[in-house]
Amino acid sequence: MRIRVRRTGGFAGIERSAEVEVSGPEWESLASAVLAEGDGATRGVPDGFSYEITVDDRTLRCGDPHLTDAQRTLVTRVLKEGA
16 A cells, blocks of 8 residues: 655645555554545644645545544654655
8 A cells, every 4th residue: 555645834834745655454444544534624724734645546635733643643654654
């Protein structure tokens, strides 16, 4: 499974993205939870981060401070491991 996270916004407006190719039940469970929550395309806060999460061919958008626990966990792991 290929997971890509793109983060934009923030005070400095610096974009950051990472992509990982993963397998295993822990990753699959986390990705499934994020996709099941649907697109959280809600208006963020000024200077907050916006995220675009793509799992294989499905993309959703979400933003701080409205990330769910699963979204935050996935974003953190992908940005860390894909660096």
